[in-house]
Amino acid sequence: NAGVTQTPKFQVLKTGQSMTLQCAQDMNHEYMSWYRQDPGMGLRLIHYSVGAGITDQGEVPNGYNVSRSTTEDFPLRLLSAAPSQTSVYFCASSDPWLAGVADTQYFGPGTRLTVL
Amino acid sequence: GQQVMQIPQYQHVQEGEDFTTYCNSSTTLSNIQWYKQRPGGHPVFLIQLVKSGEVKKQKRLTFQFGEAKKNSSLHITATQTTDVGTYFCAGMRINFGNEKLTFGTGTRLTIIP
Numbered sequence: 001n002a003g004v005t006q007t008p009k010f011q012v013l014k015t016g017q018s019m020t021l022q023c024a025q026d027m028n029h030e031y032m033s034w035y036r037q038d039p040g041m042g043l044r045l046i047h048y049s050v051g052a053g054i055t056d057q058g059e060v061p062n063g064y065n066v067s068r069s070t071t072e073d074f075p076l077r078l079l080s081a082a083p084s085q086t087s088v089y090f091c092a093s094s095d096p097w098l099a100g101v102a103d104t105q106y107f108g109p110g111t112r113l114t115v116l
Numbered sequence: 117g118q119q120v121m122q123i124p125q126y127q128h129v130q131e132g133e134d135f136t137t138y139c140n141s142s143t144t145l146s147n148i149q150w151y152k153q154r155p156g157g158h159p160v161f162l163i164q165l166v167k168s169g170e171v172k173k174q175k176r177l178t179f180q181f182g183e184a185k186k187n188s189s190l191h192i193t194a195t196q197t198t199d200v201g202t203y204f205c206a207g208m209r210i211n212f213g214n215e216k217l218t219f220g221t222g223t224r225l226t227i228i229p
Contacts, residue, residue: 033217035219040221042122042204042219042220042221043159043204043206043219043222045217045218045219059216059218090158097208097217101147101164101166101208102149102164102206102217104149104161105151105206107158107159107160108158109158110158
């Protein structure tokens with residue numbers, strides 16, 4: 001199994017450009033999430049999905065869109081990139097959280113995004 | 117804002133010394149997870165605690181969940197250079213129907229050989 005894969009590994013954008021960060025998992029996990037990691041801020045949840053066709057906002061959703069048309073894929077779209085979106089982006093997947101107890105999250109290798 | 121805080125933010129220890137990081141939540145947690153992220157890498161799951169007062173051990177690592185389920189700690193005995201990295205806790209807040217896993221701010225551990 002490849003686990004969770006993310007592309008690209010690195011990306012430089014100009015302010016106002018749009019792009020899509022790709023995330024795929026081959027573990028048949030229903031839950032998938034996108035996080036951003038900034039120095040001193042830990043990991044902050046952007047959007048998440050509990051299954052194909054279902055998405056919801058996390059802590060910092062503004063400026064990002066997601067969709068989940070298949071179990072395997074969960075792309076993150078930056079609509080109009082801003083310097084404040086310079087960060088490391090991680091995608092994660094897990095089995096469903098039962099009775100309010102989270103399951104192990106498997107993280108992808110991350111995408112380092114710089115917005116000039 | 118961030119509802120799961122970790123202290124300290126940074127810790128430098130001599131190899132062989134012990135290390136502890138603390139995780140505190142403003143609300144009761146249903147469970148807490150710990151992750152380790154090596155420099156340049158991605159977070160990797162270490163352990164999950166669910167029960168009040170639970171203590172779990174993994175070799176030199178000891179994890180505790182507080183009696184009130186609002187705090188947790190990770191203690192490493194006799195640190196080694198392989199322990200270098202950032203340690204994150206992640207807590208699931210009790211919020212029926214809208215549970216989210218909230219990560220702490222992390223503690224970056226560096227080892228002085």
